[in-house]
Each structure stands twice: as structure tokens, then as C-alpha cells.
Amino acid sequence: MKAVVLLSGGLDSTVCMSIAQQSGVDIIPISFDYGQRHHRELACAKQVADFYQVKKHVVIETNMRAIGGSALTADIEVPQGQEEREHVPVTYVPARNLIFLSYALGLAEVENAVKIYIGVNAVDYSGYPDCRAEFIEKFQSITDYATKASVENHRIIIENPLQYLTKGEIVALGIKNGAPLHLTTSCYQGGALACGVCDSCVLRLKGFREAGFTDPIPYQDQ
């Protein structure tokens, strides 16, 4: 049995990969070179894929900068510290998870995979609309109409095992599963050293603190 895993090279998707691997399926990670500011995550994704000795790692190249509208894909500054959560953050990339899941669905169909794993999470909520459980439920329902597989009654299940975990629980689970957290990156700035102050770094550090572990990756000013 095969499963496609959305692998960004960050903490959540790597823990998600460890969960898929523990379930005994053959994992096919899919990553995206989409013009992201933190392009460095792609190198991390490759290292994580190598760590798991996968037979195939699909990297989709696409210029999401042609759409823009995000601090990660346009010339908009990445904010420092967590923003107020009344608004969707400027680091939200329009329709990104929908686009990524759509490619994963195409790949799952071609590979005859039965599952797609995505590391979305709603407890330590990023404020991204496409990380909500309702969004994943809607995507599940469209998979039953969008593909040749759906016509042939080959159902592809979307797994979102991190949906209701806190960041601390995600870190603890990753460590328990032996996930290579030292190979991951989360910083939106994309430098060789994590900034420690962007939304994503703040959430990650909080997760390690809650789990009672030290983050193995290097940060600026340490």
C-alpha cells in the first residue's frame, strides 16, 4: 500500500511523515518549489526524504509568485512575533493547501496510492483558513468527484493526523517516532539560522518548550 505525504521540510510535515511511515505504508513524499521566500525548506524536505530512504520524491516546480498576495511569495515583509489573530496573517499563501492537495491527489491517482497525509493543525492555530478541519473535510468530498480514480471507485483518503494536536504534542510525537527534527526548518525568513521571532519560529519554539525538549536546529543570537 502506498501513501502520498505532503512534505514541506518543516516540523509538522516531517512528524506527519513519521506517522505515515509507522503505519507501514510505502511513502511517496511530494514537495513544492513554488517561489517561496523560505526556499531553504526544500533542501530540508530532500534531506528528510533521504532519511526515510524513499524510492521516489516528487518535487513540483511552479511559480506561485505569478499570483503573489503573500509575504512568502511577494515583496511583503514577514512580521516579527505573533500577530493578533483577528485577521488571517500576511504569510497566508492564497489557496496554497488546495493547490498542494490537488497535485497530491493527481500523484496518488497515478501511483494508485490509497492515502494522502497532510500535516495541518488547528490547535495552535496559525490562522490559515486552509488548515481547518472543515477545509480537509471538503477536500475529502471533492476527491470523490475530481479524478479517474473516483469514477473507478478507488477512494483516496485524506489523513490529517495532527489536526487536533498542540505544537507540544506534535514535537513529542515526532521524538517518539524518531522523526529527523534536526533536519527540518520552520523559519519564514529562510536564512541558514532560524530567526526565532517570526510567527512560525515562535510557534515551533513554544512546541519544544511544552514538550520539554530542546530544539536541535540553530537559531540566531544563541
Added chain:
Amino acid sequence: MKAVVLLSGGLDSTVCMSIAQQSGVDIIPISFDYGQRHHRELACAKQVADFYQVKKHVVIETNMRAIGGSALTADIEVPQGQEEREHVPVTYVPARNLIFLSYALGLAEVENAVKIYIGVNAVDYSGYPDCRAEFIEKFQSITDYATKASVENHRIIIENPLQYLTKGEIVALGIKNGAPLHLTTSCYQGGALACGVCDSCVLRLKGFREAGFTDPIPYQDQ
């Protein structure tokens, strides 16, 4: 008011573009350079966009050949003549319309557009699962969850005005609307002259015949 139009450079999407234009909205076409065998359609899309003097034409580049699984994106032969319709044709590209609509949704959000036009059609049915009305309905329902726009109650409507038209009716409507059908291509082989025998050519020629017009584009062996 703005609307995003999925423009392949083919007959249906060009007629769809003419419908959007007649409705009085500012049209923003989006096209895809996805490694398609019939790459020539992209040059047609640019000519159609120029014909309508659009302010902006977004071209997304992406390597769908990394997924493959189709005669249009892998080394699989394009069949001649219409296949039996018991199976989904080999020219079906896994999850393509879902991927394309997802990008269109991201663009619609960034542009603050209120509609997305797609020229899918189910009467002279191509056999593609992602051309069915049910698929479009499902996509409409996911748009209400996938984006920042959805959180902010800015609804984006999917328009599929060709859904229930025959090819003949589509051709007649395009001619009535002054659509530049002479600038379009439909052939899956992607040569300078349309082959006249692939599924897509056969359907197109049938449409012109039914509408009582001569197809203005050149074919082989004429």
C-alpha cells in the same frame, strides 16, 4: 468587477472568455504551461488574451510531467478517433481541472475577483471526470473554506456556462459573440496543422458541422 477565466487557448475556453466579456466584467485570463504535449495551445491562449486586450494575463508554469499518467503529460500515445466511452480516456490528466481551478481561486482572491469562469462541458462528454457538473458543484463548496476570502465572507462564484451545451451550440455561441475561434487550437497532437483525427479534433469538427459553419483553422490533408 473582475472575473478570472481559465483560458487554455482551445475552443471551449475561448467561447467561455467571450461570455465573460459580454457580461461586462474585467477579465483576467489564467493559462498553464504544464508540460503539455500540445504546448502550442499556450501561444493560442496568448493571442486570444491579446485579442481581448486584457490588462493582465497570468501564466502559471508547472511541471505536471513529474506526475505524468496521461497521454498529454507522459510518453503515452494520443489515440486516433473517439475511444469507446466505457473508460476515462488516456488523454485525461490526473486532477488537472482541480489543480487549475485551485490556482484560479488563489488568483481570484488576490485580485478580489467575484467569479471564475471555466469552459467545462458535459453534453458532448469528453469522458473526463473533472468536467462533470457534480465536480464543479463540489469545487464551489470548497471555495467557501479554502481561502482568506472565504473567512472574510467574500464569496467567489464558479461559472460553467458551457456545462450543458452541445459542441454545436458552443460553436454557434462563440460565433454570435465574435469570439476569435480562428486563433484557437484543439488538437492534442500539438502540430502546426490540426490532425483532424484525435478525440479533440473529432469533437471540434462535429461542433462546427452541427453549427453549420466551417472551422477557420487549418487541418492536415486539406
